[in-house]
Amino acid sequence: MRHAVSTILCGATVLLAGPGMAVADNALLKEAIELPAAVLYLDSGVPGLVLGVIKDGETAVIGFGKIAKGSDTEPDGDTLMRIGSITKVFTGATLASLVADGTVALSDPLQEHLDWGITVPSRDGHVIRLIDLATHTSGLPREVERESGPPDNPFSTLTEETYSKALAADPLLFTPGTGGLYSNFAFDVLSAALGHAAGKPYAEALDERVIGPAGLKDTVLTLRPGDEDRLMQGHNFDGSPMPNVPATPVMAGASSLYSTPNDILKWLGWHMDRLSADNAEMRLLDHAAYVTRDQLSPVLGYDESGHMDAVGLGWIIMNADGGRPSILQKAGGLQGIFTYCAFSPSRNIGVFVAINQFKFGTAMEMATVANDLIATLAPR
Numbered sequence: 001m002r003h004a005v006s007t008i009l010c011g012a013t014v015l016l017a018g019p020g021m022a023v024a025d026n027a028l029l030k031e032a033i034e035l036p037a038a039v040l041y042l043d044s045g046v047p048g049l050v051l052g053v054i055k056d057g058e059t060a061v062i063g064f065g066k067i068a069k070g071s072d073t074e075p076d077g078d079t080l081m082r083i084g085s086i087t088k089v090f091t092g093a094t095l096a097s098l099v100a101d102g103t104v105a106l107s108d109p110l111q112e113h114l115d116w117g118i119t120v121p122s123r124d125g126h127v128i129r130l131i132d133l134a135t136h137t138s139g140l141p142r143e144v145e146r147e148s149g150p151p152d153n154p155f156s157t158l159t160e161e162t163y164s165k166a167l168a169a170d171p172l173l174f175t176p177g178t179g180g181l182y183s184n185f186a187f188d189v190l191s192a193a194l195g196h197a198a199g200k201p202y203a204e205a206l207d208e209r210v211i212g213p214a215g216l217k218d219t220v221l222t223l224r225p226g227d228e229d230r231l232m233q234g235h236n237f238d239g240s241p242m243p244n245v246p247a248t249p250v251m252a253g254a255s256s257l258y259s260t261p262n263d264i265l266k267w268l269g270w271h272m273d274r275l276s277a278d279n280a281e282m283r284l285l286d287h288a289a290y291v292t293r294d295q296l297s298p299v300l301g302y303d304e305s306g307h308m309d310a311v312g313l314g315w316i317i318m319n320a321d322g323g324r325p326s327i328l329q330k331a332g333g334l335q336g337i338f339t340y341c342a343f344s345p346s347r348n349i350g351v352f353v354a355i356n357q358f359k360f361g362t363a364m365e366m367a368t369v370a371n372d373l374i375a376t377l378a379p380r
Helices: 002-016 027-044 084-100 130-134 160-168 184-198 202-211 249-253 261-272 280-287 360-377
Strands: 048-055 058-065 316-318 327-334 337-344 349-355
Touching (some): 027 048, 027 058, 027 349, 027 360, 048 261, 048 360, 084 184, 084 202, 084 249, 084 280, 084 337, 130 184, 160 184, 160 249, 184 202, 261 337, 261 349, 337 360, 349 360
Antiparallel strands (some): 048 058, 048 349, 316 327, 337 349
16 A cells, blocks of 8 residues: 555655746645645546645645647646636626625515516426526526537537527426426526626626626637637547537526636635625525425435535535535536536635536546545644
């Protein structure tokens, strides 16, 4: 056992000594994350991995491998990538902001804020509310039913018309508010409703209420000139590169954002400044647990990155367990990139990790590594 550990340490030392390694901001945090990050990378076989941590406002980021096969660039804190379903917690924060200033209420029916000219389905007298969409309890399926897009533009059929027709056809799988089923469909519909409620395109509301106030400079729905030079290339299950296909506007609520490790750590730091008077009501709304596991039947699609005990506004909430504090977390995956972020609001610790190949086993393992890091760094 000791020999095996020494071998891993030697391998990690070689990787960490490379000239292109991102420099950590905090030496002690770097010391805490370098071995688990190196082991995860060595075991995964993915082209690239980046892991960052924030504790009490201090950060460290370490990257391994390359941002793409054939590239000479190692991932670091400024590497851009698709964050997939981590987008959902930004949508949840937008909802929290609109609730905090009285523009909408969590219990508002979706019908009140959706301007698609359709009748939103209901079941047994229960309508779909905004809170149902934000907690995956609306009864909507995971994905909208649609025709497949071409290989070079697979998202092209994800349009407002597609969502509108599917919603009007009553795709509900259970009575809203009674069960839980993870749903991209629900969050895309939610963002459309929030944009209408805010009186502007959803992208503008997101920027004005969430991205701008948090000071995030590299969190965007659409790449800007020059961004592709530092974009992490996603790879499919077989290792082949996947194209960076632009998302359609209606996808903005569930999966469209790009960001960097540095921006996500800053975002987690904003969340953990929980006693700040700035946007205090928004933070309180965003972190609350709105549904618990034992009040839902069925419960499907919540547990890939850790056992769900409750759901916030997009956040999956895990209760404290032994030496691990309570955690709010969210995973994402899109176009060959898997991401995971988690934070403990009571201990001021957050972690972000990403890989650039679709490997489900590694995606689940990187969530475990992140959750264990929070437990390790949490004061006892």
